[in-house]
Amino acid sequence: MDIIERRESAVRSYVRAFPATFAKAQGALLYDTSGKRYIDFFSGAGGLNYGHNNPQIKAAIMEYLAADGVTHSLDMATAAKVRFLERFEQVILQPRQLDYKVQFTGPTGTNAVEAALKIARKVKQRANVVAFTNGYHGLTGSALALTGNAHYRNPFYTSRANVTMMPFDGYFGSEVNTIDYFRKFLTDSGSGLDRPAAVILETIQAEGGINVARPAWLQALAALCQEFDMLLIVDDIQVGNGRTGRFFSFEGLGFTPDIVTVSKSISGYGLPMALVLLKPELDQWLPGEHTGTFRGNNLAFVGATEALRYWETDELTHAIQRRSRLLDQRLHTMQTSYPQLEAQVRGKGLIYGLAVGDPELAGAIGRESFTQGLILERCGAEDNVLKFLPPLVIEDELLAEGLSILNRSIATIVG
Ligand code: PLP
Numbered sequence: 001m002d003i004i005e006r007r008e009s010a011v012r013s014y015v016r017a018f019p020a021t022f023a024k025a026q027g028a029l030l031y032d033t034s035g036k037r038y039i040d041f042f043s044g045a046g047g048l049n050y051g052h053n054n055p056q057i058k059a060a061i062m063e064y065l066a067a068d069g070v071t072h073s074l075d076m077a078t079a080a081k082v083r084f085l086e087r088f089e090q091v092i093l094q095p096r097q098l099d100y101k102v103q104f105t106g107p108t109g110t111n112a113v114e115a116a117l118k119i120a121r122k123v124k125q126r127a128n129v130v131a132f133t134n135g136y137h138g139l140t141g142s143a144l145a146l147t148g149n150a151h152y153r154n155p156f157y158t159s160r161a162n163v164t165m166m167p168f169d170g171y172f173g174s175e176v177n178t179i180d181y182f183r184k185f186l187t188d189s190g191s192g193l194d195r196p197a198a199v200i201l202e203t204i205q206a207e208g209g210i211n212v213a214r215p216a217w218l219q220a221l222a223a224l225c226q227e228f229d230m231l232l233i234v235d236d237i238q239v240g241n242g243r244t245g246r247f248f249s250f251e252g253l254g255f256t257p258d259i260v261t262v263s264k265s266i267s268g269y270g271l272p273m274a275l276v277l278l279k280p281e282l283d284q285w286l287p288g289e290h291t292g293t294f295r296g297n298n299l300a301f302v303g304a305t306e307a308l309r310y311w312e313t314d315e316l317t318h319a320i321q322r323r324s325r326l327l328d329q330r331l332h333t334m335q336t337s338y339p340q341l342e343a344q345v346r347g348k349g350l351i352y353g354l355a356v357g358d359p360e361l362a363g364a365i366g367r368e369s370f371t372q373g374l375i376l377e378r379c380g381a382e383d384n385v386l387k388f389l390p391p392l393v394i395e396d397e398l399l400a401e402g403l404s405i406l407n408r409s410i411a412t413i414v415g
Pocket residue numbers: 045107108109110111113136137138139202206207235236237238239263264
């Protein structure tokens with residue numbers, strides 16, 4: 001740790017919450033250099049949905065490396081990319097009757113968001129975009145301008161010109177319908193809202209505190225987008241790739257986004273990769289208009305292709321539903337057992353939050369959990385929401401063990 005503290009920039013973050021040097025990882029387990037074992041309820045912020053060193057995905061990548069497969073290819077065609085596109089079409093797009101063009105962007109979520117905004121603004125020939133309170137879309141220029149949390153914002157970093165924030169579902173409590181509020185801004189010529197090219201949102205705000213939008217709200221938003229000719233961009237970077245139980249978070253909710261951003265777990269192995277999915281008529285890019293040196297990460301394509309096997313059957317979806325029930329039940333039990341927490345439970349699939357009344361208390365529980373061998377992140381603008389994001393493939397026993405560690409940690413802290 002000495003070199004980290006002495007040499008690594010002050011911008012470092014997770015190493016402060018999880019002060020160990022990790023050396024080995026398998027599935028939902030991490031081990032530090034002393035051999036201490038940790039259960040991972042964080043999954044690389046959603047980058048490791050299929051677990052650490054998933055054996056099948058690892059085997060495919062090792063085989064590809066051993067055969068001297070191309071690793072870096074910009075956006076030239078490679079056998080690995082062709083295979084990924086074919087399988088993505090067969091396993092994900094066609095069965096869901098989705099027709100999207102696939103854009104490979106620079107391999108971070110935030111770059112996919114930048115690209116999605118650029119193409120939406122270009123197609124609609126309008127600059128303004130609507131984003132939502134407590135949303136998080138990454139920290140580069142235009143993506144940062146959409147991000148709610150004041151911690152990340154500094155007016156000198158980026159301009160909020162051409163971004164209008166609207167209240168997310170439930171922002172004012174259950175009394176106010178925030179779609180009506182948005183509609184009023186669209187219809188009132190005195191509202192000051194420039195006609196938006198697009199609306200961007202997470203169906204479940206992850207960094208923002210695990211705020212789950214209701215299906216009816218999402219459907220009303222999709223209808224509003226149609227009515228006012230605004231593109232609907234779903235940022236599925238954190239809650240896609242099966243996190244909610246289906247491959248895309250919007251599946252079965254009764255609407256189809258115009259643009260979808262995908263990253264994090266798409267490679268299956270924690271390797272950098274990002275996509276923008278576009279309705280074909282929106283694919284109005286000029287060749288090379290949005291480029292990036294690392295758009296051709298072929299090891300990621302091989303991992304991604306192998307990970308798609310999980311979506312050939314419903315087995316993973318059923319396992320996620322089973323684990324989700326366990327998580328939901330145990331969190332509700334803790335909510336009732338420890339009224340001092342003034343806790344709220346929210347989530348879906350394998351993304352859950354335990355919102356604790358006092359952020360200090362949430363911090364203390366997180367730190368105690370880490371000491372007892374559980375990696376648990378916090379989220380929300382006040383950092384008061386304990387966030388549960390275990391690998392989708394976590395064994396039920398490990399999930400239960402992690403929750404027992406949490407229960408013990410809460411008991412230790414609140415007495
Ligand atoms: N969008 C969402 C919903 C995210 O959760 C994140 C990262 O947490 C991003 C975008 C940015 O992705 P990246 O950190 O890879 O730039």
